[in-house]
Amino acid sequence: MSVRVFVPRDAAALSVGADAVAKAIAARPGVSVVRNGSRGMLWLEPLVEVETPAGRIAYGPVDAADVAGLFDAGFLQGGAHRLNLGKTEDIPYFKKQERLGFARVGVIDPLSLAEYEAHGGWRGLTAALGKSGAQIVDDVTKSGLRGRGGAAFPTGIKWKTVHDTAAAQKYIVCNADEGDSGTFADRMVMEGDPFLLIEGMLIAGIAVGATRGYIYLRSEYPDAERTLVAALELARSAGYLGDNVRGSGKAFHLEVRRGAGAYICGEETALLESLEGRRGIVRYRPPVPAVQGLFAKPTALNNVLTFISVPAILEHGPQFYQDYGVGRSRGTLAFQLAGNLKHGGLVEKAFGVTLRELLYDYGGGSASGRPIRAVQVGGPLGAYLKESQFDTPMDYEAFAAQNALVGHGGLVAFDDTVDMAKMARYAMEFCAIESCGKCTPCRIGSTRGVEVIDRLVAGDRRELQLGLLKDLCETMTDASLCALGGLTPYPVRSALEHFPEDFGRS
Amino acid sequence: MPENDAVERAIAENLSREGALLPILHAVQDALGYIPPESLSRIANALNISNAEVHGVVTFYHDFRTAPAGRHVVKVCRAEACQARGSDALAEHAKAALGVDFKETRADGGVTLEPVYCLGNCALGPSVLLDGRLVGRVTPERFERLVQEEMPRL
Numbered sequence: 001m002s003v004r005v006f007v008p009r010d011a012a013a014l015s016v017g018a019d020a021v022a023k024a025i026a027a028r029p030g031v032s033v034v035r036n037g038s039r040g041m042l043w044l045e046p047l048v049e050v051e052t053p054a055g056r057i058a059y060g061p062v063d064a065a066d067v068a069g070l071f072d073a074g075f076l077q078g079g080a081h082r083l084n085l086g087k088t089e090d091i092p093y094f095k096k097q098e099r100l101g102f103a104r105v106g107v108i109d110p111l112s113l114a115e116y117e118a119h120g121g122w123r124g125l126t127a128a129l130g131k132s133g134a135q136i137v138d139d140v141t142k143s144g145l146r147g148r149g150g151a152a153f154p155t156g157i158k159w160k161t162v163h164d165t166a167a168a169q170k171y172i173v174c175n176a177d178e179g180d181s182g183t184f185a186d187r188m189v190m191e192g193d194p195f196l197l198i199e200g201m202l203i204a205g206i207a208v209g210a211t212r213g214y215i216y217l218r219s220e221y222p223d224a225e226r227t228l229v230a231a232l233e234l235a236r237s238a239g240y241l242g243d244n245v246r247g248s249g250k251a252f253h254l255e256v257r258r259g260a261g262a263y264i265c266g267e268e269t270a271l272l273e274s275l276e277g278r279r280g281i282v283r284y285r286p287p288v289p290a291v292q293g294l295f296a297k298p299t300a301l302n303n304v305l306t307f308i309s310v311p312a313i314l315e316h317g318p319q320f321y322q323d324y325g326v327g328r329s330r331g332t333l334a335f336q337l338a339g340n341l342k343h344g345g346l347v348e349k350a351f352g353v354t355l356r357e358l359l360y361d362y363g364g365g366s367a368s369g370r371p372i373r374a375v376q377v378g379g380p381l382g383a384y385l386k387e388s389q390f391d392t393p394m395d396y397e398a399f400a401a402q403n404a405l406v407g408h409g410g411l412v413a414f415d416d417t418v419d420m421a422k423m424a425r426y427a428m429e430f431c432a433i434e435s436c437g438k439c440t441p442c443r444i445g446s447t448r449g450v451e452v453i454d455r456l457v458a459g460d461r462r463e464l465q466l467g468l469l470k471d472l473c474e475t476m477t478d479a480s481l482c483a484l485g486g487l488t489p490y491p492v493r494s495a496l497e498h499f500p501e502d503f504g505r506s
Numbered sequence: 507m508p509e510n511d512a513v514e515r516a517i518a519e520n521l522s523r524e525g526a527l528l529p530i531l532h533a534v535q536d537a538l539g540y541i542p543p544e545s546l547s548r549i550a551n552a553l554n555i556s557n558a559e560v561h562g563v564v565t566f567y568h569d570f571r572t573a574p575a576g577r578h579v580v581k582v583c584r585a586e587a588c589q590a591r592g593s594d595a596l597a598e599h600a601k602a603a604l605g606v607d608f609k610e611t612r613a614d615g616g617v618t619l620e621p622v623y624c625l626g627n628c629a630l631g632p633s634v635l636l637d638g639r640l641v642g643r644v645t646p647e648r649f650e651r652l653v654q655e656e657m658p659r660l
């Protein structure tokens with residue numbers, strides 16, 4: 001019997017040498033290497049696990065050059081070594097999490113249907129196949145699930161609209177554009193548990209009566225694309241996709257479409273334009289995509305993390321999901337700890353955990369050892385928070401009260417060397433680069449914003465520039481068609497408000 | 507002409523798909539490394555849309571290029587999470603080491619340098635994409651080693 005050794009094929013693990021480690025281990029006799037997803041303790045990648053009678057023992061971060069020494073230390077029996085981290089499940093960072101959506105990520109071989117099934121896969125689908133569409137929609141509504149892509153719109157309500165809109169053809173579209181800096185949860189689940197996304201989209205299809213689905217995947221994720229394409233093929237061969245899903249008489253066809261490097265195509269209507277083969281220009285609303293979406297057909301468009309939350313709701317019932325979280329933020333969110341943190345990675349926790357707990361108890365403080373000065377939560381359109389706000393619980397309403405966003409759950413930490421005027425300028429610059437160009441406040445305003453911040457920092461008529469910047473932010477907020485122009489003032493204003501000392505002398 | 511063959515293949519393989527334009531453009535660029543400007547009218551014809559429409563799409567998306575890139579393509583992440591881990595210094599270093607500015611191809615055609623906004627490796631930055639391969643924790647020293655190992659003829 002050969003010993004199973006897990007070496008992640010997650011893109012983050014690959015970026016720090018996991019392939020070389022896998023090769024060195026596979027060259028040894030008596031091992032069979034499994035390429036799993038990542039456990040999410042990214043600072044420990046490549047994190048290698050050995051399956052022993054006592055459980056899986058973790059070693060990390062492993063370099064290919066460490067492999068000989070590991071074998072000398074009796075690695076296949078879980079032997080002592082300076083890289084030995086003990087049982088993976090006992091590592092506090094991992095142990096304290098509440099893994100619902102990410103329960104299998106890093107545990108199983110992502111492309112093994114047998115393992116997916118053995119670890120509880122397809123149970124949500126089985127439950128869904130025994131219900132009417134309206135009942136499924138009702139379960140999702142009662143669970144309190146809100147969209148994880150940023151806007152936090154109740155998923156059940158969206159699905160009900162699609163369900164109730166009669167049409168010969170309806171679509172399910174997964175937003176896997178994940179453009180926010182500081183986010184990688186979509187990528188990790190697509191690479192680590194792709195059948196879960198397929199299952200979530202299938203359930204959505206059955207719920208609303210859609211027979212076709214697309215996963216719009218950003219082009220920056222080639223590893224995820226390979227995994228998804230392979231998983232779709234396997235799911236088709238096993239009869240989970242096709243004209244007759246598992247003999248239910250229901251059809252569902254699903255394919256991956258690659259984006260082309262435009263941040264705005266994460267905005268749902270720009271995404272639909274792009275899927276239809278056009279420039280990613282934002283559409284006017286109404287009609288909302290749930291009524292007239294892809295090719296003007298009713299479309300349930302959701303984020304990856306929204307879809308992957310659904311199977312557990314169907315399997316365990318809406319109350320199970322409701323029981324996690326606080327206020328109107330129900331369930332768990334896969335927080336992504338990024339930037340200048342010692343222990344960057346993925347932490348799935350119920351809403352209500354505080355920013356401080358994530359930054360320090362999990363994140364371990366800054367990687368540089370200097371004080372954390374600012375944290376941007378919710379991507380490039382999210383506000384910068386300062387230390388006195390770190391006790392804010394992760395909850396959509398609590399963040400809104402701070403003029404901040406939870407967004408897609410990404411946290412980017414900066415130490416005290418950060419120049420917040422530079423970050424504010426960057427926010428405007430990013431908006432200018434990525435603007436779809438449809439409305440003036442966003443297209444022109446962002447460029448003006450860069451210029452005004454430059455003059456402000458240079459000390460050129462400070463009061464005048466401050467007034468201009470505030471007016472500009474107001475115009476962008478009030479008169480932009482979508483949240484790119486509409487929310488760029490968040491990082492800018494918060495930087496100005498919380499860190500005025502960085503914006504030149506007064 | 508191999509270019510024409512690649513374009514015809516890209517069209518034939520994708521024409522029946524819904525919203526076929528992006529898949530066709532990707533297939534052309536995957537095969538040739540760029541989208542030859544001469545191919546735009548052929549693609550427009552196949553899809554029964556105007557040349558202007560195809561041109562508009564090609565120019566809208568950051569990924570598509572209408573001229574060949576250098577032999578190597580280096581993309582440096584400039585987004586916030588990498589900035590928090592020192593990507594500005596890395597970007598300056600990369601420009602100096604490669605002798606090009608962002609969005610430029612070196613005169614000898616050796617390398618193209620491009621900015622990229624997030625590679626989804628935000629806990630292990632600074633990140634670069636080197637000929638399509640993601641590399642994390644790239645200090646200036648690591649960058650030097652990568653250049654020597656992966657681009658020896660540069």
Ligand SMILES: Cc1cc2nc3c(=O)[nH]c(=O)nc-3n(C[C@H](O)[C@H](O)[C@H](O)COP(=O)(O)O)c2cc1C
Pocket residue numbers: 146147148149150151152153155175176177178179180263264265266267268269301302303304306307482483484
């Ligand atoms: C500029 C911009 C970028 C966006 N990027 C994404 C993205 O990458 N992924 C995503 O799921 N939603 C993104 N959104 C939000 C989508 O428009 C939409 O609200 C979401 O995909 C709906 O799915 P949900 O209800 O499951 O969250 C973006 C919005 C804007 C304005």
Ligand code: SF4
Pocket residue numbers: 264282434435436437438439440442443480481482483484485486
């Ligand atoms: S706000 Fe900007 S990105 Fe959004 S529609 Fe207007 S121009 Fe386009």
